[in-house]
Amino acid sequence: MGEKIAAVLDRATSKPGDRSPTSACCSDGKPKPRDRIVATARDMFHQHGFRPVGVEAIAEAAGTNKMTLYRHFGSKDELIVECLKSVAAEAEAQWRVLEARHAGNPRAHLVAWVREAADCVLADGRGCSLANAAVELTEAHHPARRLVELCKSAYRDRMVGLCRSAGIAQAENLADALSLLLEGARVSRQSVGAEGPSAKFVRTAEAMIAAFASEEA
Amino acid sequence: MGEKIAAVLDRATSKPGDRSPTSACCSDGKPKPRDRIVATARDMFHQHGFRPVGVEAIAEAAGTNKMTLYRHFGSKDELIVECLKSVAAEAEAQWRVLEARHAGNPRAHLVAWVREAADCVLADGRGCSLANAAVELTEAHHPARRLVELCKSAYRDRMVGLCRSAGIAQAENLADALSLLLEGARVSRQSVGAEGPSAKFVRTAEAMIAAFASEEA
C-alpha cells in the first residue's frame, strides 16, 4: 500500500506546467488536445475495451493525431492509466456530491448510493472500467492493475466508513456485501443482460441494508 | 430463446465423425490433437484472456501446430466458442455431481453450492471464463456473446429451481441475489485481490440463505 490515492488522483488531471485554473481550456470552449484525448479515450476504452481500441483511432476521434498523442503520453499503457485515473476521480467526485447532499444523514446517503449505483448499472451495458481493466489487462505487472487495486480498495474504505457512521454494527460486512452485489450486477448486466439477476440489485441491496440495520446492538 | 442449451452443449465435445466411445483417445493415453487444443486453449484463454493469446502459441502449447488447429476450427473465434462450451459443460457436470450427492436434500445442496462456489473463487485469481468473455469480447455480434448469455441464463434457471425445491418462498430473488454475489466475488477477486470483499462471500451467502429461508410462509 503505502501510497495515498489522493496523491495518485491528484496527478490525474494536473500536469507540472499547468497555467490556467480551469486546466487547459483554450479560452474558447475547445479544450486542449491532451484533455480531449483523455476524454475520448476514456469513452472508447469503456465502450470497446482496451486492446481493440487503437491509438490512431483515439487520436482521430479526439480531433487530433497520433503524434500529438504521443507527445503527451509515453505509451498506450500510460494513456490507459491516465484514463482510469480520470474515471476514478469522477467516481470520487460523485461520491462527494452524494456525501454533501446527505450531510449528517448517513442512512439517507446509503440508500441514495444504492439508487445511484443502480442507475450506473442500468445506464450502459458495460460495467465499471476499473473492473473491466482488471479482467482484460492480465499482465501481472501492468501499471493499470496497481491503480485498479488502489481505487477499489479506497472505494471499499469509503463504503465501510459510510456504513459505520450510519450506525451499522457489522459495517465491514455490509460494505463488502454491497460491494459484491454492485460488482456482480455490473458484470451480470454485461453477460446476461438487463433482464437477468442485475435487475434485482436495488431490491436486494435495500433488503440487505435493512437486515444489517436491524442488528445494531 | 428457442434454442435449448442441452443441444448447444451436446455439440461441444462430440463431432459428426466420432468413433471411439471415449471420444478421441488414441488407444495410448495421449488424446487426439483436437481435444488437446481445446483443453490447452481453454486454460490459456482463462489465464491470459482471449485477445492476447495467439493461435500459434496455443497450437505449440498443445504439442501440435497452427495448421492442424485450423483443420479443426474455422477461426480463432470458433475455437473460443468451443472452449466456452467446454467450460459450460464442465460447470454443468459439476452441478450434476452436487445434485446427485445431495439428492432429496436441496437445502444441503444449496449450502454445498456456496462452499464449492467459494472454492472456485479462491482457486484461481481469474474469475469465470464466460463472464470474462462477455467483458473482453465486446463486438456486439461475436458468437461467444450469445453462448455466454445462454449459459448464464441456464445457470440462473438451475439456481431458481434449486431454491424453489429447497422451499424458499422468494426463490427467484434468492437465486438472483446469490448469482450477483458470486459474480461479484469473482470479479472483485480479480481487481482487489483475495483479501478484499470477495473474502466475505461465504459468510454473506449463508446469511442470505438463512434470511430467505426464515421467510417461508
Place this chain on the structure above:
DNA sequence: CGGTTCTGTTACCGATCAGTAACAAGCCGG
C-alpha cells in the same frame, strides 16, 4: 499391401498496430 485420412513442417500473405522521424504550420508571449 494400398489407399485414405490425419498430422507435421515450412513458408508465405496481408492486415493491423504501437511507436518514431522529420518537417511545416500555427499560436502566443515578450
Place this chain on the structure above:
DNA sequence: CCGGCTTGTTACTGATCGGTAACAGAACCG
C-alpha cells in the same frame, strides 16, 4: 516582429498475428 512552444501532416519501421498453400510423412483400415 521575432523566437519558442505546441500542434498538424506524412511517411515509415518493426513486430505481431490470423489465416492459407503446398508438400511430406505417419497412422489406420480394408
